[in-house]
Amino acid sequence: MSAFCGRAKPSVCGFDCVAEGEEYDYHQEIARSSYADMLYDQDRNKKYYEGIRAAVAHVKARGERVTVLDIGTGTGLLSMMAVTAGADFCYAVEVFKPMADAAKCIVEKNGFQDKIKIINKHSTDISVGLGKDMELKANVLITELFDTELIGEGALPSYEHAHRNLVQEGCVAVPHKATVYAQLVDSELLWSWAQLQPIEMQGTQLLPPPAMGNCSGTHSVCDIQLSQISPHSFTLLGPVCTMFSVDFSKPVSSAPQSYSSQFVAQTSGQARVVLSWWDLDMDPSGTIVCTMAPSWTYSNPKMAPWRDHWMQSVYFLPAPCRIDKGEDLSLTVCHDDYSLWYSLQSSSRQHSKGNMILPRPSCTCQAHLVWDRPRIGELNDKVRTESYINALRNSFHLSLYWRSGCGDRCFSGKARFPALQVLKEDSVCLGVSDGSLLPVFAHLLGAKKVFSLENFSMTKQVIEQVLDANSLRGQVELLDISPEQLTSKDLGGEQISLLIGEPYFSTSLLPWHSLFFWYCRTALAGLLRPDATILPCSATLHMVAVEFQDLWRIRALCNTCEGFDVTPMEEMIQKSLDFRESREAEPHPLWEYPCRALTKSSAVMTFDFTQCVPQQPLISHGSLPFIRSGHCHGLAVWLEYDLTTDVSVSVGLTKLIGDQGLCEWSRHSKQGVYFFRSGWETSGTDREAVFYNFVFDPNSGNVEMDFDVKSN
Known part of the structure; x- marks a missing residue:
């Protein structure tokens, strides 16, 4: 059986509806998952195995029959570990049917089919009793429900339901406990991903919109391989703080909570960024620990295990503040059932009411919704910006392109033609990119007239904020129209002498998706002067x-x-x-x-x-x-x-x-x-x-x- 699936074509800004086999979505889910990464994570697997053996031994020492509930079993690996460690029976829960089918095959291949029951349901849909999914409640709870932010995959609601309905009082959980850590730092590099900075050009500054500077940004976590951020890229303002722990062997609440950690500032600086990670204690004694700490926290960084399914988190404070060495500070983390957010107060101004949930950051300026963090970093890249400014101010030689017989690449004969200036006083410029500042640069560098195509209303509003912040409203005309629909009338009867693009498009995933610029240039061919300059030219x-x-x-x-x-x-x-x-x-x-x-x-x-x-x-x-x-x-x-x-x-x-x-x-x-x-x-x-x-x-x-x- 075939099904029709929509498929985007970002390079041409198109969309196809094509027939695919009934297993299409299944194949994509598996191919893009982290199952191979998890199977290769020997540190994770070893720590889980040690924790499971300790839990099974603990319950057996109480003289009880060991019944295990494994939520999110995946391949069934943790369930097989439990049976190998001596568990009497295991209920392995997996909501994704193809994975549940694979787990069943794996369990049978390893000879555990009599002791492991695969249940293809969400754990919150499981019933307990004779003839039901589980005959009795479990006394060992095994889970792997975590993401980079610890709770982002709904771990807290799942644990809450399991303790109320699926496990016995006094059950032993593996992992036993999770602990979240955080460290306050100052970092120009990391902060450049959060806020647009002033841009120097032509002896003046292009200022960001005030609304963006006053905005707390989005609450979504910035998950990265923090080990690849050099410690030289940030200044430590405080020690590593233990923010909170969750004991999974006891009833868990998914209700919003807040926790604070007090410390003394180690140095003076701008408090803007919080680095965060977490550990798992696999056993109650805390001797079996699986840590997500970045490599530079190790005495020997090469000993840090690598994993991509769990990374580290970067959070941006709602508002930066200057702190002084020796100042008493209080770092607060709040969470709901799926996400975390941080805030910083002076201890003298700390809220006296204990568990106060501070407002979760949300974007009010729209810029953080239009520009993702890498894009904001790109706009703040001074070297990159200087390249575009130099190109606009540059003179260049008309290029003679020819293609070799095998089509390997093109070459340019720069010396054959006279130099032409890119941007002139009579230039009529058109910018084709998403949320680009290039048209603003063109105006400040002296173009006669500048237009910019902005097809998304929110993006257009953000660029209007930039223009307003610099008293340039009306100097760059923003057109909410596609290249195919653009006419000479929209350009006031002008012809385009300079077509510019970064090129950047929000729908691009792979590098060549930005070749959409080429298709725009083709659609605009009738509006270009015969001697029009295209930037980039190739x-x-x-x-x-x-x-x-x-x-x-x-x-x-x-x-x-x-x-x-x-x-x-x-x-x-x-x-x-x-x-x-x-x-x-x-x-x-x-x-x-x-x-x-x-x-x-x-x-x-x-x-x-x-x-x-x-x-x-x-x-x-x-x-x-x-x-x-x-x-x-x-x-x-x-x-x-x-x-x-x-x-x-x-x-x-x-x-x-x-x-x-x-x-x-x-x-x-x-x-x-x-x-x-x-x-x-x-x-x-x-x-x-x-x-x-x-x-x-x-x-x-x-x-x-x-x-x-x-x-x-």
Whole structure:
């Protein structure tokens, strides 16, 4: 049976309704899950096993029959651990049917079908009694209901229901307890993701809207691999504070709560950012601990376990405040049943009423809803902004483009034509990006007239706030219209002499989705002057073969897992990874995931924005020799934009460090990653190479790719 599924085409701002098999959603859920990452998390698995053995032994020591309830069993791994540890029976609950089916196969394959019952329900729908889901209440409760924020997957309501309805009084829970920690810091880098900063240009400042500076931002957590933020990027203002703990062996409440921790400021600074993580005590004695602490808290950072299904959290205070060394402070965390938020007070001003729930931050300026955190960081990037300003003020040579016979890339003959100025006094500019400040830059740099297409009403309102904050209302005309609908009348009879874009579009996921700019340029061809300048004038697709330090784990398969045979799960993951959609590149912010370049970075395809989108596909094929030895896990792919023939901006690889080829990536964008099903060991000789084939389909705007590793 087939079903019709909607599929976005961000590069062309289109949408298709296509027929897919009935297992389409199932394959996508599995392929993009973190099951492989969790199976590979040996630290997690070991600590759970030790905690389960301690819990089973404790209940047996009381002379009781051990009945286990495992909520969110996934593969059934924790249930099998419990039976191996001596549990008499286990009820394993899994709401996702394909996963429940896989767990049943795994349980049977390992011979535990007589002692483990898989229940394909949400735990809150389970009934207890003779002939029902569970015959009796459990005295051991095992769960893995946590996310980076600890409670974001509904752990508290699930525990609350379980204690009321599914487990006995005095049950032993694994994990036994969770503890949340926080540390107050000052960080220009992290704060640049929260608030738009003034932008210096032409001897003046472009100011952010006052409403944004007075806004507490969104309450959503910023979850990142905090280990990849250098301690040199922030100043510690206080010690690590223990904020609160939840004892899972006792009744749990999902009601809103608040907790405070008092401390003395270690240094003076701007209090703006809170770093947070949590630990799990697997047993009541607290001797078996699974910690999410970042690596720089370890005496030996290399000993920190890596995991991607649980990371660390960054929270931004509702309003920054200046604090002095030695000042008595109180850091408060509040939570509802799904999220946390922080606030800071001087101890002398701390609320006298104990458990007061402070208001949860919410965006009132709309800017935090229009610009996500990486985008705000991108707008605050001074080097990037300077590149665009220099390009607008620059002179450049008209380029002669030609394509080589195999279509590998384009070249430009800069010396053949005279230099032209990008922005002139009579320039009529049109900006095509989402929520971009480039049109404002063009006006401040002296353009005669500036228009900007803003199709989203909220985005338009935010840019209007920027214009108002700088007394520029009316100087840049914002048009709520698509490129296809734009007419000369909308432009006051003018023709466009300068088309500008970053390009940035909120619907883009993969790098080439921003080629939507090219389609806009094509739709606007009739409104462009014959000598119109396009900025950027081209984009180049780059690739490099890499060895990941850890990211490979999210798409890898393990042969054993704590001694249990989980091949049915591996087969399910493999089947999903082999599914058509999952064979494509996927977006990842590679600055969070260290890797080494095993080949040179190479430009493999160029998109010439000075021309319209071609009718025929663009094809590029060739090979990239290995220059370093290592285990090649896949390819990283990104775009670099030629703003002019002399100024370029990369949204991918920014630097290679040292002889080992350590990669430094843009923090503001996600790069495309194509994982090989199984990696290749390479000796780094030029006899081995990655053979590639890229096809750009102008109808869909998609870039299809295929790779192989061979010896020359």
